[in-house]
Amino acid sequence: MKQLENLIDRIIERVNINLRETGMDVGPYIRNALQLNHLVKFYSIYGFSPQHPVLFSFRRSNLAGSYFFGKCTVDLSVVYKSDIRGDELKKRGEVYPFQGSQISLRDDEVIRIRDACLIKTLVHNHSHDPEDLETFLIQNTVALHYANIHGAPVEGCFLGPFSTVDLTTLTDCIIGTFAYVQVGELSHQQVEPGKIWVKSKDVFDFSYCFPKKVLDNYITLEPDKKPRGIFIDFVDARKADFQEIFDVVNLKASISVPSNASVSRYALVRGESHISENVLIAQRAYLENAWMGKGANAQENCYIIDSRLEGNNVTAHGATIIHAKLGKNVFVGFNSFLRGTPDHKLTIGKGSIIAPHTIIDLDEPLDIPAGYLVWGYIRNKKDLKKHNISAQELSRVKGKFTRGAMKFQGSGAKFVKAFQHRIDHILEANGAYFAGKNNKGHAQTEQDIAFNIIHPYSKGRLKGLYPSIDIRP
Amino acid sequence: MKQLENLIDRIIERVNINLRETGMDVGPYIRNALQLNHLVKFYSIYGFSPQHPVLFSFRRSNLAGSYFFGKCTVDLSVVYKSDIRGDELKKRGEVYPFQGSQISLRDDEVIRIRDACLIKTLVHNHSHDPEDLETFLIQNTVALHYANIHGAPVEGCFLGPFSTVDLTTLTDCIIGTFAYVQVGELSHQQVEPGKIWVKSKDVFDFSYCFPKKVLDNYITLEPDKKPRGIFIDFVDARKADFQEIFDVVNLKASISVPSNASVSRYALVRGESHISENVLIAQRAYLENAWMGKGANAQENCYIIDSRLEGNNVTAHGATIIHAKLGKNVFVGFNSFLRGTPDHKLTIGKGSIIAPHTIIDLDEPLDIPAGYLVWGYIRNKKDLKKHNISAQELSRVKGKFTRGAMKFQGSGAKFVKAFQHRIDHILEANGAYFAGKNNKGHAQTEQDIAFNIIHPYSKGRLKGLYPSIDIRP
Numbered sequence: 001m002k003q004l005e006n007l008i009d010r011i012i013e014r015v016n017i018n019l020r021e022t023g024m025d026v027g028p029y030i031r032n033a034l035q036l037n038h039l040v041k042f043y044s045i046y047g048f049s050p051q052h053p054v055l056f057s058f059r060r061s062n063l064a065g066s067y068f069f070g071k072c073t074v075d076l077s078v079v080y081k082s083d084i085r086g087d088e089l090k091k092r093g094e095v096y097p098f099q100g101s102q103i104s105l106r107d108d109e110v111i112r113i114r115d116a117c118l119i120k121t122l123v124h125n126h127s128h129d130p131e132d133l134e135t136f137l138i139q140n141t142v143a144l145h146y147a148n149i150h151g152a153p154v155e156g157c158f159l160g161p162f163s164t165v166d167l168t169t170l171t172d173c174i175i176g177t178f179a180y181v182q183v184g185e186l187s188h189q190q191v192e193p194g195k196i197w198v199k200s201k202d203v204f205d206f207s208y209c210f211p212k213k214v215l216d217n218y219i220t221l222e223p224d225k226k227p228r229g230i231f232i233d234f235v236d237a238r239k240a241d242f243q244e245i246f247d248v249v250n251l252k253a254s255i256s257v258p259s260n261a262s263v264s265r266y267a268l269v270r271g272e273s274h275i276s277e278n279v280l281i282a283q284r285a286y287l288e289n290a291w292m293g294k295g296a297n298a299q300e301n302c303y304i305i306d307s308r309l310e311g312n313n314v315t316a317h318g319a320t321i322i323h324a325k326l327g328k329n330v331f332v333g334f335n336s337f338l339r340g341t342p343d344h345k346l347t348i349g350k351g352s353i354i355a356p357h358t359i360i361d362l363d364e365p366l367d368i369p370a371g372y373l374v375w376g377y378i379r380n381k382k383d384l385k386k387h388n389i390s391a392q393e394l395s396r397v398k399g400k401f402t403r404g405a406m407k408f409q410g411s412g413a414k415f416v417k418a419f420q421h422r423i424d425h426i427l428e429a430n431g432a433y434f435a436g437k438n439n440k441g442h443a444q445t446e447q448d449i450a451f452n453i454i455h456p457y458s459k460g461r462l463k464g465l466y467p468s469i470d471i472r473p
Numbered sequence: 474m475k476q477l478e479n480l481i482d483r484i485i486e487r488v489n490i491n492l493r494e495t496g497m498d499v500g501p502y503i504r505n506a507l508q509l510n511h512l513v514k515f516y517s518i519y520g521f522s523p524q525h526p527v528l529f530s531f532r533r534s535n536l537a538g539s540y541f542f543g544k545c546t547v548d549l550s551v552v553y554k555s556d557i558r559g560d561e562l563k564k565r566g567e568v569y570p571f572q573g574s575q576i577s578l579r580d581d582e583v584i585r586i587r588d589a590c591l592i593k594t595l596v597h598n599h600s601h602d603p604e605d606l607e608t609f610l611i612q613n614t615v616a617l618h619y620a621n622i623h624g625a626p627v628e629g630c631f632l633g634p635f636s637t638v639d640l641t642t643l644t645d646c647i648i649g650t651f652a653y654v655q656v657g658e659l660s661h662q663q664v665e666p667g668k669i670w671v672k673s674k675d676v677f678d679f680s681y682c683f684p685k686k687v688l689d690n691y692i693t694l695e696p697d698k699k700p701r702g703i704f705i706d707f708v709d710a711r712k713a714d715f716q717e718i719f720d721v722v723n724l725k726a727s728i729s730v731p732s733n734a735s736v737s738r739y740a741l742v743r744g745e746s747h748i749s750e751n752v753l754i755a756q757r758a759y760l761e762n763a764w765m766g767k768g769a770n771a772q773e774n775c776y777i778i779d780s781r782l783e784g785n786n787v788t789a790h791g792a793t794i795i796h797a798k799l800g801k802n803v804f805v806g807f808n809s810f811l812r813g814t815p816d817h818k819l820t821i822g823k824g825s826i827i828a829p830h831t832i833i834d835l836d837e838p839l840d841i842p843a844g845y846l847v848w849g850y851i852r853n854k855k856d857l858k859k860h861n862i863s864a865q866e867l868s869r870v871k872g873k874f875t876r877g878a879m880k881f882q883g884s885g886a887k888f889v890k891a892f893q894h895r896i897d898h899i900l901e902a903n904g905a906y907f908a909g910k911n912n913k914g915h916a917q918t919e920q921d922i923a924f925n926i927i928h929p930y931s932k933g934r935l936k937g938l939y940p941s942i943d944i945r946p
Contacts, residue, residue, distance in 0.1 A: 048930075057943075246722065247721060247722050247723065248720060248721060248722065249719065249720050249721065249722055249926055250720065447932075448931040448932035449931075450928035450929060450930055450931045451928055452925065452926065452927045452928055452942075453722055453925065453926035453927075454925045454926075455923035455924055455925055456923060457521075457923055458921040458922075458923045459920075459921035470530075470942065470943030
């Protein structure tokens with residue numbers, strides 16, 4: 001195990017150098033997140049399909065990591081429990097339009113994680129950075145439990161647990177616990193825990209921050225300790241159930257799936273669940289008594305329990321939905337935690353948007369009308385008032401606007417439009433609009449992923465490390 | 474599946490060119506051995522350990538294949554259900570003594586299978602060919618069900634079902650069904666079905682041939698048909714049991730194993746079985762009510778059922794032992810089939826040698842005394858008489874000698890000595906003599922093989938093919 005320990009030391013050193021101006025030492029966090037004795041027992045699964053150019057290439061020494069999908073190359077890197085979906089990588093010759101230019105790709109785009117240490121990170125790339133379209137770089141970045149890196153390169157950063165970096169090119173930043181940033185570009189900054197921040201240059205700027213006391217109850221991180229709180233307890237309680245589906249090489253489908261829908265072999269589906277047409281259930285999604293209407297999707301690490309989603313619903317990475325009824329086109333953003341109970345049901349009307357990192361944890365039944373945007377921390381009707389606005393009202397906003405702790409500035413109309421445009425893109429990419437032969441998306445193209453199961457060395461100096469592996473079509 | 478079909482065509486063409494002077498067309502045999510629909514469902518397991526330099530490198534297009542172990546590179550090749558054990562590969566700088574010369578290896582030895590098509594072949598290399606110590610080449614060779622290639626390179630050959638090429642460098646040969654050759658070198662020859670042939674230049678020459686009628690009952694091959702007979706039925710009846718242990722990613726040990734012994738995670742052990750010290754149970758070995766004494770081994774594809782082996786026993790690749798009691802140091806050669814019944818038990822005395830490819834299928838109890846060599850086809854005491862000789866008597870033979878259908882020429886003493894020397898080497902290599910820290914062998918070094926499970930593409934043109942894969946330490 002000596003080499004594995006050396007590797008971790010080297011990575012900590014590199015990340016600390018990137019973050020030197022903050023004085024942060026990521027060592028205690030990394031060492032706590034990586035239990036060496038456990039790592040040795042893990043195995044990894046690597047998905048590939050004929051639709052996606054395959055190149056997994058782990059160099060030097062690597063440990064765990066599961067579900068690379070599409071091109072990837074990793075160097076001296078700890079990649080642990082990470083989904084790294086490269087299924088939206090651009091291909092050679094493809095033309096990327098940017099501000100009037102037509103940039104042609106000289107090579108297939110690859111995800112290139114260098115000297116880096118990701119811990120439990122999902123990277124679902126769809127890069128919007130025109131500066132290097134061929135490489136999606138993630139270097140010297142540490143991402144703690146259930147942090148999401150999504151759609152843009154990230155360098156020299158520390159991502160707290162349950163934080164999300166969305167469509168944002170990040171350099172040398174610290175993103176606090178449960179913080180969400182979608183701001184295009186961010187450099188040498190610290191984002192405080194629980195801050196939800198959506199900004200598009202001078203066009204609009206939306207922000208909200210969870211009260212520390214509330215956040216601590218759900219998720220909190222202290223140096224030298226593991227992250228703890230309701231989020232962690234919730235996930236941990238379901239870990240063992242997942243283990244069962246990872247223990248078997250070929251799993252028989254537990255539910256009937258229409259031919260134009262896709263349920264990952266590594267999703268867990270139980271109880272009275274239903275899969276309609278064009279539905280996508282991703283790896284590590286958890287469904288229990290979940291009714292999924294046509295075109296709905298359940299992305300990686302999301303939990304949908306005792307709930308009904310009418311159709312074209314997006315349940316983004318890491319979102320949780322319990323005892324809820326969601327109308328058509330309801331969007332639930334990253335890492336949102338919506339918890340009704342049998343007595344306190346949650347209903348959300350058609351087309352409403354639950355902002356990423358929203359916590360709705362009910363102590364009474366709650367009904368969110370159609371066409372609303374909701375954010376923040378909500379336990380009941382009273383809370384809702386300060387944490388929602390109708391799309392109509394928001395569209396009329398120009399300049400400054402506040403509601404409760406939410407601050408907005410800029411064009412409400414453009415904010416609403418951008419959000420709706422994005423949801424539409426997500427549905428399209430995931431295959432919700434598939435009809436006959438047209439509009440294929442992930443639900444149609446990811447039905448037949450094959451998986452390789454890779455074990456680390458079980459003995460000796462290399463114990464816990466994986467042999468370097470190169471996979472080519 | 475188009476590319477898989479193309480690949481098979483190309484390989485057939487290449488093998489036929491090698492065998493052109495015989496007029497043989499291997500096409501019908503290969504196409505029958507490879508059921509494309511099944512191939513698509515298979516997955517492969519690849520073993521590696523810190524003791525053995527890892528380099529699996531499949532180029533272009535490959536299909537199944539399980540349990541590569543140690544360095545290997547494969548090119549445009551169908552490798553299907555093959556164990557290819559490279560755990561005795563020589564290392565760079567190692568010195569190989571040959572007829573007074575001390576040949577130093579310029580590089581690690583690799584197994585290099587080129588353009589080739591192996592079908593269900595075990596290759597356990599320990600090359601004795603001084604001409605190219607760095608490459609163990611197997612090119613354009615087709616090996617049907619349970620054929621063994623063992624310890625030497627083989628080029629442009631066709632190996633019938635249950636045939637064995639042992640320590641013999643082979644070029645452009647056809648080895649008939651259930652034939653066994655251990656003759657050092659063989660070029661442009663056809664060996665008839667059922668021929669057992671052990672030859673060392675002018676020193677000795679042992680041969681026996683099974684009557685066609687007897688052989689057909691056990692194993693027979695016709696063009697355009699699958700091999701059939703008792704051997705095939707026996708193996709097929711146990712296939713489903715093996716499937717269960719391949720279906721699980723991490724299998725719990727089913728039996729207690731001493732710390733200096735090794736039971737492969739892909740062996741099947743059931744009933745009242747017992748593993749003593751220094752025992753080696755290899756991948757795909759089948760044990761049922763098997764008592765394995767100290768230093769005994771059960772090699773790949775062997776079956777030991779309702780039997781007791783006292784210790785230091787070799788059960789070579791593909792051998793079957795049922796309702797038998799074997800004294801210490803009894804050796805059972807490749808693909809031998811020893812079948813007693815509850816009423817017709819077989820006992821074999823200390824140090825006796827059952828020649829490779831011996832069939833003992835009892836219709837009465839049989840007792841083989843200590844210190845004998847046995848070969849051929851035996852159903853009872855009467856048969857035994859024509860198919861055995863004591864080591865003592867054989868050692869006195871000089872020149873020509875026959876017994877039954879067995880023909881011998883040369884030095885009996887040297888033949889006996891060579892055989893005993895080899896058995897001793899096998900026991901040593903397998904770790905039977907391990908004591909404290911000395912004499913480590915496979916039983917001690919192969920306890921901690923880790924396995925990668927690789928799936929083929931499940932869809933599209935590449936269906937049934939594996940992505941090319943490179944694994945490095």
